[in-house]
Amino acid sequence: MSPPRPRQSKFKDVADSLREKIRSGALAPGEQLPSTKHLALAHGVSEETIRLVVKELKDSGDVVAAWGKGVFVRRPRQLVTREPQFRYPWEKARARLSEKERATSGVSEYDTGRPRDHFDFPASYHQIEADAALAARFSTQQGTALLQRLYRTTVRDEDHPIALIKSYLLYEMASQNPELLDETREPWPGGTMHQLWTVGVEIDRIVDEVATRAPTPEEADALGLATHMAVFVLEKTSFSTQDTVVEYSEVVLPGDRTRLRYTVQLERWAEE
């Protein structure tokens, strides 16, 4: 299973050497690597071996290849810290402000500190039937009608969104306010918290479940990730004050630029 060779493989020698140069900054971000031919000669290996090493570096996100031009060191991206314990209460407080106040900003501005007009929020709505997993989330029957809403939070001057979101509402609940079924009303000032309020729902708590995995090819493409960079999958379940699940969403976040922060406050020990 592990490398049976006593000595390092040539492949690994070259890969480690290049990675070292990149990590140390000897090859700076944006800089072009020597061509496949040069590298092959320099390391005394075949071009095919170089090709395989470069493929690995590409897939792991260290390097970006441009067709017919060359291979370049990837530039790191700006970090976005997502802090749900501040964000969710802030959203909830905003939901009952006037439309004018709600319109001034949204959660993406909250996360990134950029003004609202730097964002696009393409949204598309679909009526679907709950599969087993979704039905379990909502404690309902398989086949129950749900409103699926797809979003991608996009910064205008960037190439890739900072999140891919699938949000689900019970169709019956959402249809109590027909405007909630209309995707052209997005972006909705005040967001989901306000939308739910229009049908009489107040959120009591939100449960975040966080997993990590490799992106699907579609996710990697959409988020600008190499195929072997990780994503967070944040499964967010919102409970109403009646203790029922009123929204469930799956948020896919690019692992190279996202951090999550949660604070656990502890009770003081009683004096002895």
Place this chain on the structure above:
Amino acid sequence: MSPPRPRQSKFKDVADSLREKIRSGALAPGEQLPSTKHLALAHGVSEETIRLVVKELKDSGDVVAAWGKGVFVRRPRQLVTREPQFRYPWEKARARLSEKERATSGVSEYDTGRPRDHFDFPASYHQIEADAALAARFSTQQGTALLQRLYRTTVRDEDHPIALIKSYLLYEMASQNPELLDETREPWPGGTMHQLWTVGVEIDRIVDEVATRAPTPEEADALGLATHMAVFVLEKTSFSTQDTVVEYSEVVLPGDRTRLRYTVQLERWAEE
């Protein structure tokens, strides 16, 4: 950058076909794949191409190769859900129990539900000097003496630990109780919360910062991960009731078997 070919590459054809068979269960966990030769003939491609596809499946964790024997579908591992908002308060409450009570169980049992004697807790202590990053965490000077403690939480009947932990204490603080400098006293009944209590420290809150990335080769090896499976990196900062940082640890968790769950409780809206 993207595949320039109009048609799918043979590589991708074969990779997708095999992945499909695995994901759908047509090739069940533990089952052996046909040999390289067979696959090459069956798909009408060269053995080398098959080799590359199998390497990819191996690296992504779909498949495990056994030297001289064959290639087998990987068996999924049992999930461990880590819920800090329950775990940390539980640890804090336990820290002031009698030694006898503390000795009965620990956090790993809490996470996994397995009895204490199923675990090993190899620990090693080292005195180190804070680098820039660590100094910033503790709001202290670079070069300050720290006690670095390395743990790996291991289940006896499993091959791999469920976490790799690097924990840091201020050396000066820890040395107030010489027993805290002695790695042979691990596992310490009541854990770090009790250890800190012996030097007069009570924890007020803990901040978890979660990132995700590919494992280092060492981490992949230790945690039994394929090279392209993701890990969580949980940076855990403990603040004392005096609002100073008293412990900082980096916990590396295997992404294929770990979930994190956090609940955000919201305040009720005031009646209108």
Place this chain on the structure above:
DNA sequence: GAGTGGTCTAGACCACTGT
């Protein structure tokens, strides 16, 4: 021994970018 996976290469051929 025969069967398995693993490393590496030479070289044919394709496709895009520049000048």
Place this chain on the structure above:
DNA sequence: CAGTGGTCTAGACCACTCC
């Protein structure tokens, strides 16, 4: 056109397993 990366193959050679 020359220079770049990208796909694929045939085949030599190595190392481990099981009989």
